Amino acid sequence: MSLLETMKSYRRAASWAVWPTDHAGRLTEEARFPVERAERDLIDTAMIVSLNPGTDRAVETEENTPDWGNFHSSARKHNDLFLARAFHGTSLWGAYMTDLHPEHAESDSRKVRALPEQIRSSVDSLIEQARLLANVDTIVCLGAKTFTGVNRHRDVIEKELQIPASSIRRVPHYSGAAARVHKNNADVYADVVATTLGLNRARV
Template identity: 35%
Template structure:
Protein backbone atom coordinates (compact mmCIF):
# COMPACT_ATOMS: atom_id res chain seq x y z
CA UNK A 1 0.00 0.00 0.00
CA UNK A 2 1.14 3.51 -0.73
CA UNK A 3 0.08 4.65 2.75
CA UNK A 4 0.84 2.43 5.70
CA UNK A 5 -2.30 2.18 7.82
CA UNK A 6 -0.08 2.04 10.92
CA UNK A 7 1.01 5.62 10.24
CA UNK A 8 -2.56 6.90 10.32
CA UNK A 9 -4.45 7.65 13.57
CA UNK A 10 -6.83 4.68 13.36
CA UNK A 11 -8.08 3.23 16.63
CA UNK A 12 -9.33 -0.24 17.60
CA UNK A 13 -12.99 0.55 16.83
CA UNK A 14 -12.32 1.84 13.30
CA UNK A 15 -13.09 -0.32 10.29
CA UNK A 16 -14.54 -0.29 6.78
CA UNK A 17 -17.82 -1.61 5.40
CA UNK A 18 -16.09 -4.30 3.34
CA UNK A 19 -16.40 -8.03 3.92
CA UNK A 20 -15.47 -11.18 2.06
CA UNK A 21 -18.28 -11.84 -0.40
CA UNK A 22 -19.88 -15.24 -1.04
CA UNK A 23 -18.49 -17.24 -3.95
CA UNK A 24 -22.03 -18.09 -5.04
CA UNK A 25 -23.59 -15.53 -7.38
CA UNK A 26 -25.69 -12.91 -5.58
CA UNK A 27 -27.49 -11.87 -8.77
CA UNK A 28 -31.25 -12.29 -8.63
CA UNK A 29 -31.16 -13.17 -4.93
CA UNK A 30 -33.66 -11.65 -2.50
CA UNK A 31 -32.36 -9.59 0.43
CA UNK A 32 -32.96 -12.44 2.89
CA UNK A 33 -31.33 -15.00 0.55
CA UNK A 34 -28.30 -12.73 0.19
CA UNK A 35 -28.12 -12.43 3.99
CA UNK A 36 -28.08 -16.24 4.36
CA UNK A 37 -25.26 -16.51 1.80
CA UNK A 38 -23.20 -13.85 3.59
CA UNK A 39 -23.81 -15.73 6.83
CA UNK A 40 -22.70 -19.05 5.35
CA UNK A 41 -19.46 -17.60 3.94
CA UNK A 42 -18.66 -15.24 6.85
CA UNK A 43 -15.02 -15.20 7.94
CA UNK A 44 -14.77 -14.29 11.65
CA UNK A 45 -11.89 -12.14 12.92
CA UNK A 46 -10.95 -11.37 9.34
CA UNK A 47 -10.79 -8.16 7.34
CA UNK A 48 -10.19 -8.24 3.56
CA UNK A 49 -7.37 -5.65 3.44
CA UNK A 50 -6.79 -6.32 -0.26
CA UNK A 51 -10.20 -4.72 -0.92
CA UNK A 52 -8.98 -1.35 0.36
CA UNK A 53 -7.54 1.29 -1.93
CA UNK A 54 -3.77 1.46 -2.34
CA UNK A 55 -4.04 5.06 -1.19
CA UNK A 56 -5.82 5.08 2.17
CA UNK A 57 -5.24 8.80 2.70
CA UNK A 58 -7.09 9.56 -0.54
CA UNK A 59 -9.80 7.00 0.29
CA UNK A 60 -10.46 8.76 3.59
CA UNK A 61 -10.85 12.09 1.78
CA UNK A 62 -13.49 10.51 -0.48
CA UNK A 63 -15.65 9.07 2.32
CA UNK A 64 -19.35 9.88 1.85
CA UNK A 65 -20.80 7.76 4.67
CA UNK A 66 -19.57 6.94 8.16
CA UNK A 67 -21.41 4.06 9.83
CA UNK A 68 -21.39 4.50 13.61
CA UNK A 69 -22.34 1.82 16.10
CA UNK A 70 -22.82 2.52 19.79
CA UNK A 71 -19.87 0.54 21.14
CA UNK A 72 -18.08 -2.79 20.73
CA UNK A 73 -19.77 -5.85 22.24
CA UNK A 74 -18.09 -8.19 24.69
CA UNK A 75 -16.65 -10.30 21.86
CA UNK A 76 -14.21 -7.44 21.17
CA UNK A 77 -12.18 -8.53 24.21
CA UNK A 78 -10.81 -11.43 22.16
CA UNK A 79 -9.89 -9.36 19.10
CA UNK A 80 -6.23 -8.81 18.29
CA UNK A 81 -5.51 -5.14 19.13
CA UNK A 82 -2.55 -5.17 16.74
CA UNK A 83 -4.68 -6.02 13.69
CA UNK A 84 -6.44 -3.10 12.04
CA UNK A 85 -10.13 -2.98 11.15
CA UNK A 86 -11.44 -6.09 12.97
CA UNK A 87 -14.32 -4.17 14.57
CA UNK A 88 -17.60 -5.18 12.83
CA UNK A 89 -15.73 -8.25 11.53
CA UNK A 90 -15.72 -10.36 14.71
CA UNK A 91 -17.31 -13.60 15.79
CA UNK A 92 -20.18 -14.89 13.65
CA UNK A 93 -22.57 -14.69 16.61
CA UNK A 94 -22.21 -10.89 16.46
CA UNK A 95 -24.17 -11.14 13.17
CA UNK A 96 -21.99 -8.60 11.35
CA UNK A 97 -22.86 -10.55 8.20
CA UNK A 98 -26.39 -9.13 8.36
CA UNK A 99 -24.98 -5.65 7.92
CA UNK A 100 -22.63 -6.84 5.17
CA UNK A 101 -25.54 -8.31 3.21
CA UNK A 102 -27.68 -5.19 3.64
CA UNK A 103 -24.87 -2.88 2.47
CA UNK A 104 -23.69 -5.04 -0.41
CA UNK A 105 -24.03 -3.42 -3.84
CA UNK A 106 -25.09 -0.05 -2.38
CA UNK A 107 -23.19 3.24 -2.09
CA UNK A 108 -22.54 2.45 1.59
CA UNK A 109 -20.41 -0.58 0.76
CA UNK A 110 -16.84 0.56 1.46
CA UNK A 111 -17.94 3.28 3.90
CA UNK A 112 -15.81 4.09 6.93
CA UNK A 113 -17.08 2.49 10.14
CA UNK A 114 -16.46 3.16 13.81
CA UNK A 115 -18.17 3.16 17.20
CA UNK A 116 -19.37 6.13 19.20
CA UNK A 117 -17.64 4.94 22.37
CA UNK A 118 -14.85 2.40 22.89
CA UNK A 119 -16.58 0.94 25.98
CA UNK A 120 -16.75 -2.85 25.61
CA UNK A 121 -20.23 -3.88 26.76
CA UNK A 122 -22.85 -6.04 25.06
CA UNK A 123 -25.71 -4.61 27.13
CA UNK A 124 -26.41 -1.34 25.33
CA UNK A 125 -28.54 -0.08 28.23
CA UNK A 126 -25.31 0.24 30.23
CA UNK A 127 -23.73 2.55 27.63
CA UNK A 128 -24.78 6.19 27.84
CA UNK A 129 -23.07 8.33 25.21
CA UNK A 130 -23.04 12.09 25.67
CA UNK A 131 -21.94 15.21 23.82
CA UNK A 132 -18.28 14.68 24.70
CA UNK A 133 -18.41 11.24 23.01
CA UNK A 134 -19.91 12.78 19.88
CA UNK A 135 -17.36 15.62 19.92
CA UNK A 136 -14.52 13.10 20.28
CA UNK A 137 -15.91 11.06 17.37
CA UNK A 138 -16.10 14.06 15.07
CA UNK A 139 -12.62 15.22 16.11
CA UNK A 140 -11.37 11.73 15.18
CA UNK A 141 -13.09 11.93 11.78
CA UNK A 142 -11.50 15.35 11.25
CA UNK A 143 -8.11 13.95 12.23
CA UNK A 144 -8.52 11.28 9.54
CA UNK A 145 -9.52 14.00 7.01
CA UNK A 146 -12.98 12.54 6.50
CA UNK A 147 -15.04 15.30 4.86
CA UNK A 148 -17.32 17.54 6.92
CA UNK A 149 -20.15 16.79 4.47
CA UNK A 150 -19.91 13.02 4.99
CA UNK A 151 -23.20 11.62 6.33
CA UNK A 152 -23.09 9.79 9.65
CA UNK A 153 -25.23 6.65 9.55
CA UNK A 154 -26.14 5.65 13.10
CA UNK A 155 -26.57 1.93 13.64
CA UNK A 156 -29.59 1.69 15.90
CA UNK A 157 -31.57 4.03 18.12
CA UNK A 158 -29.12 4.58 20.98
CA UNK A 159 -26.32 5.87 18.77
CA UNK A 160 -28.81 7.86 16.67
CA UNK A 161 -30.20 9.61 19.72
CA UNK A 162 -26.80 10.91 20.83
CA UNK A 163 -25.51 11.67 17.34
CA UNK A 164 -28.62 13.48 16.11
CA UNK A 165 -28.59 15.63 19.24
CA UNK A 166 -24.93 16.67 19.10
CA UNK A 167 -23.19 15.93 15.78
CA UNK A 168 -22.25 18.72 13.39
CA UNK A 169 -22.38 16.39 10.39
CA UNK A 170 -25.68 15.21 8.90
CA UNK A 171 -27.02 12.14 10.74
CA UNK A 172 -29.39 9.42 9.49
CA UNK A 173 -30.09 5.97 10.90
CA UNK A 174 -30.56 2.35 9.88
CA UNK A 175 -31.61 -0.56 12.14
CA UNK A 176 -28.94 -2.31 14.19
CA UNK A 177 -28.01 -5.75 12.90
CA UNK A 178 -27.57 -7.35 16.35
CA UNK A 179 -29.44 -10.55 17.13
CA UNK A 180 -30.96 -8.63 20.05
CA UNK A 181 -32.88 -6.54 17.51
CA UNK A 182 -36.02 -8.58 16.98
CA UNK A 183 -37.28 -6.03 14.44
CA UNK A 184 -34.45 -6.66 11.92
CA UNK A 185 -35.62 -7.50 8.43
CA UNK A 186 -33.11 -7.74 5.60
CA UNK A 187 -35.58 -6.27 3.10
CA UNK A 188 -36.49 -3.25 5.25
CA UNK A 189 -32.87 -2.41 6.07
CA UNK A 190 -31.70 -2.74 2.48
CA UNK A 191 -34.60 -0.53 1.33
CA UNK A 192 -33.70 2.09 3.94
CA UNK A 193 -30.06 2.13 2.76
CA UNK A 194 -31.18 2.58 -0.85
CA UNK A 195 -33.47 5.41 0.22
CA UNK A 196 -30.63 7.21 2.03
CA UNK A 197 -28.16 6.83 -0.84
CA UNK A 198 -30.45 7.69 -3.76
Protein backbone atom coordinates in the same frame (compact mmCIF):
# COMPACT_ATOMS: atom_id res chain seq x y z
CA MET B 1 -2.01 9.12 1.15
CA SER B 2 -4.36 6.13 1.28
CA LEU B 3 -7.43 6.12 3.52
CA LEU B 4 -6.02 3.21 5.52
CA GLU B 5 -2.92 5.27 6.18
CA THR B 6 -4.92 8.41 6.97
CA MET B 7 -7.06 6.64 9.56
CA LYS B 8 -4.48 4.17 10.88
CA SER B 9 -4.48 5.57 14.43
CA TYR B 10 -8.06 4.26 14.73
CA ARG B 11 -7.36 0.81 13.31
CA ARG B 12 -7.91 -0.97 16.67
CA ALA B 13 -11.39 0.48 17.20
CA ALA B 14 -12.72 1.20 13.71
CA SER B 15 -13.06 -0.50 10.35
CA TRP B 16 -14.64 -0.19 6.92
CA ALA B 17 -17.77 -1.63 5.31
CA VAL B 18 -15.86 -4.12 3.20
CA TRP B 19 -15.91 -7.91 3.52
CA PRO B 20 -14.36 -10.64 1.35
CA THR B 21 -15.90 -11.25 -2.07
CA ASP B 22 -15.14 -13.83 -4.74
CA HIS B 23 -13.98 -13.20 -8.31
CA ALA B 24 -17.59 -12.53 -9.35
CA GLY B 25 -18.08 -9.95 -6.62
CA ARG B 26 -20.25 -12.14 -4.40
CA LEU B 27 -19.81 -12.16 -0.63
CA THR B 28 -17.91 -15.21 0.54
CA GLU B 29 -19.60 -15.13 3.97
CA GLU B 30 -16.23 -14.63 5.67
CA ALA B 31 -16.40 -12.04 8.42
CA ARG B 32 -12.79 -10.84 8.32
CA PHE B 33 -11.65 -7.49 6.94
CA PRO B 34 -9.82 -8.13 3.64
CA VAL B 35 -7.00 -5.69 4.30
CA GLU B 36 -4.96 -7.05 1.41
CA ARG B 37 -7.45 -5.82 -1.21
CA ALA B 38 -9.80 -3.40 0.55
CA GLU B 39 -8.14 -0.12 -0.39
CA ARG B 40 -9.73 0.04 -3.83
CA ASP B 41 -13.22 -0.10 -2.28
CA LEU B 42 -12.86 2.45 0.52
CA ILE B 43 -14.81 5.70 0.41
CA ASP B 44 -14.48 8.89 2.44
CA THR B 45 -18.03 10.22 2.13
CA ALA B 46 -19.89 8.24 4.80
CA MET B 47 -19.52 7.09 8.39
CA ILE B 48 -21.43 4.17 9.90
CA VAL B 49 -21.61 4.49 13.69
CA SER B 50 -22.61 1.86 16.24
CA LEU B 51 -22.89 2.33 20.00
CA ASN B 52 -20.02 0.33 21.50
CA PRO B 53 -18.01 -2.88 21.15
CA GLY B 54 -19.20 -6.18 22.64
CA THR B 55 -17.70 -7.57 25.84
CA ASP B 56 -15.54 -10.27 24.27
CA ARG B 57 -13.81 -7.63 22.17
CA ALA B 58 -12.75 -5.91 25.37
CA VAL B 59 -10.27 -8.69 26.15
CA GLU B 60 -8.62 -8.52 22.76
CA THR B 61 -5.07 -7.24 22.81
CA GLU B 62 -2.89 -5.51 20.26
CA GLU B 63 -1.13 -8.81 19.69
CA ASN B 64 -4.20 -10.87 18.82
CA THR B 65 -6.45 -8.24 17.25
CA PRO B 66 -6.12 -7.75 13.49
CA ASP B 67 -6.07 -4.22 12.15
CA TRP B 68 -9.57 -2.99 11.32
CA GLY B 69 -11.08 -6.03 13.03
CA ASN B 70 -14.10 -4.26 14.53
CA PHE B 71 -17.40 -5.17 12.84
CA HIS B 72 -15.66 -8.19 11.31
CA SER B 73 -15.99 -10.84 14.01
CA SER B 74 -16.47 -14.47 13.07
CA ALA B 75 -18.56 -15.02 16.22
CA ARG B 76 -22.10 -15.61 14.96
CA LYS B 77 -23.65 -13.86 17.96
CA HIS B 78 -22.36 -10.51 16.70
CA ASN B 79 -24.25 -10.75 13.39
CA ASP B 80 -21.45 -8.83 11.68
CA LEU B 81 -22.27 -10.54 8.39
CA PHE B 82 -25.69 -8.87 8.55
CA LEU B 83 -23.80 -5.63 7.95
CA ALA B 84 -21.94 -7.18 5.03
CA ARG B 85 -25.23 -8.19 3.45
CA ALA B 86 -26.81 -4.79 4.12
CA PHE B 87 -24.06 -2.68 2.55
CA HIS B 88 -22.83 -4.98 -0.22
CA GLY B 89 -23.73 -3.59 -3.63
CA THR B 90 -24.79 -0.20 -2.24
CA SER B 91 -23.27 3.27 -2.13
CA LEU B 92 -22.24 2.62 1.49
CA TRP B 93 -19.92 -0.26 0.61
CA GLY B 94 -16.47 0.88 1.71
CA ALA B 95 -17.73 3.42 4.25
CA TYR B 96 -15.79 4.10 7.45
CA MET B 97 -17.19 2.32 10.53
CA THR B 98 -16.67 3.13 14.19
CA ASP B 99 -18.29 3.08 17.64
CA LEU B 100 -19.65 6.10 19.48
CA HIS B 101 -18.20 4.77 22.74
CA PRO B 102 -15.25 2.53 21.75
CA GLU B 103 -13.96 2.52 25.33
CA HIS B 104 -17.16 1.02 26.75
CA ALA B 105 -17.25 -2.71 25.98
CA GLU B 106 -20.67 -4.16 26.80
CA SER B 107 -22.92 -6.55 24.89
CA ASP B 108 -26.11 -5.24 26.51
CA SER B 109 -26.72 -1.72 25.20
CA ARG B 110 -29.11 -1.06 28.08
CA LYS B 111 -26.08 -0.99 30.36
CA VAL B 112 -24.29 1.65 28.31
CA ARG B 113 -25.18 4.80 30.21
CA ALA B 114 -22.84 7.59 29.21
CA LEU B 115 -23.00 10.95 30.95
CA PRO B 116 -23.89 13.97 28.79
CA GLU B 117 -20.30 15.20 28.84
CA GLN B 118 -19.07 11.75 27.78
CA ILE B 119 -21.48 11.71 24.86
CA ARG B 120 -20.29 15.16 23.79
CA SER B 121 -16.68 14.00 24.00
CA SER B 122 -17.54 10.96 21.88
CA VAL B 123 -19.27 13.14 19.29
CA ASP B 124 -16.22 15.41 19.22
CA SER B 125 -14.14 12.32 18.42
CA LEU B 126 -16.51 11.42 15.58
CA ILE B 127 -16.12 14.93 14.21
CA GLU B 128 -12.34 14.62 14.34
CA GLN B 129 -12.48 11.32 12.46
CA ALA B 130 -14.82 12.85 9.89
CA ARG B 131 -12.37 15.72 9.41
CA LEU B 132 -9.60 13.24 8.69
CA LEU B 133 -11.78 11.52 6.12
CA ALA B 134 -12.38 15.02 4.73
CA ASN B 135 -15.51 14.43 2.62
CA VAL B 136 -18.15 12.98 4.95
CA ASP B 137 -21.67 13.94 3.93
CA THR B 138 -23.63 11.11 5.58
CA ILE B 139 -23.60 9.61 9.08
CA VAL B 140 -25.57 6.37 9.48
CA CYS B 141 -26.34 5.45 13.09
CA LEU B 142 -26.94 1.79 13.92
CA GLY B 143 -29.73 1.62 16.49
CA ALA B 144 -31.87 4.11 18.36
CA LYS B 145 -29.44 4.71 21.21
CA THR B 146 -26.60 5.59 18.87
CA PHE B 147 -28.83 7.92 16.88
CA THR B 148 -30.09 9.66 20.01
CA GLY B 149 -26.56 10.31 21.25
CA VAL B 150 -25.30 11.61 17.92
CA ASN B 151 -28.42 13.54 16.94
CA ARG B 152 -28.48 15.34 20.27
CA HIS B 153 -25.41 17.19 19.01
CA ARG B 154 -26.62 17.68 15.45
CA ASP B 155 -26.08 21.45 15.68
CA VAL B 156 -22.36 21.13 16.39
CA ILE B 157 -22.01 18.40 13.75
CA GLU B 158 -23.76 20.63 11.22
CA LYS B 159 -21.50 23.54 12.10
CA GLU B 160 -18.19 21.68 12.24
CA LEU B 161 -18.68 19.41 9.23
CA GLN B 162 -20.83 21.74 7.14
CA ILE B 163 -23.45 19.06 6.52
CA PRO B 164 -27.20 19.35 7.19
CA ALA B 165 -28.64 17.69 10.28
CA SER B 166 -30.76 15.59 7.91
CA SER B 167 -27.55 13.81 6.89
CA ILE B 168 -27.60 12.00 10.23
CA ARG B 169 -29.64 8.87 9.50
CA ARG B 170 -30.87 6.01 11.65
CA VAL B 171 -31.30 2.34 10.81
CA PRO B 172 -32.18 -0.56 13.13
CA HIS B 173 -29.34 -2.29 14.92
CA TYR B 174 -28.09 -5.56 13.49
CA SER B 175 -27.65 -7.44 16.78
CA GLY B 176 -29.83 -10.25 18.05
CA ALA B 177 -31.56 -7.75 20.31
CA ALA B 178 -33.26 -6.36 17.19
CA ALA B 179 -34.53 -9.76 16.04
CA ARG B 180 -38.12 -8.55 15.99
CA VAL B 181 -37.05 -6.26 13.13
CA HIS B 182 -34.71 -8.47 11.12
CA LYS B 183 -36.14 -11.88 12.11
CA ASN B 184 -32.57 -13.17 12.55
CA ASN B 185 -32.25 -13.09 8.77
CA ALA B 186 -29.47 -11.14 7.07
CA ASP B 187 -31.47 -10.61 3.88
CA VAL B 188 -34.40 -9.19 5.84
CA TYR B 189 -32.02 -6.82 7.60
CA ALA B 190 -30.49 -5.76 4.29
CA ASP B 191 -33.92 -4.99 2.88
CA VAL B 192 -34.86 -2.95 5.97
CA VAL B 193 -31.65 -0.90 5.70
CA ALA B 194 -32.09 -0.35 1.96
CA THR B 195 -35.69 0.76 2.40
CA THR B 196 -34.91 3.04 5.34
CA LEU B 197 -32.01 4.78 3.59
CA GLY B 198 -33.34 4.61 0.05
CA LEU B 199 -30.37 2.55 -1.12
CA ASN B 200 -30.22 0.72 -4.42
CA ARG B 201 -28.80 -2.77 -3.97
CA ALA B 202 -26.98 -4.27 -6.91
CA ARG B 203 -27.73 -7.97 -7.19
CA VAL B 204 -24.51 -9.93 -7.66
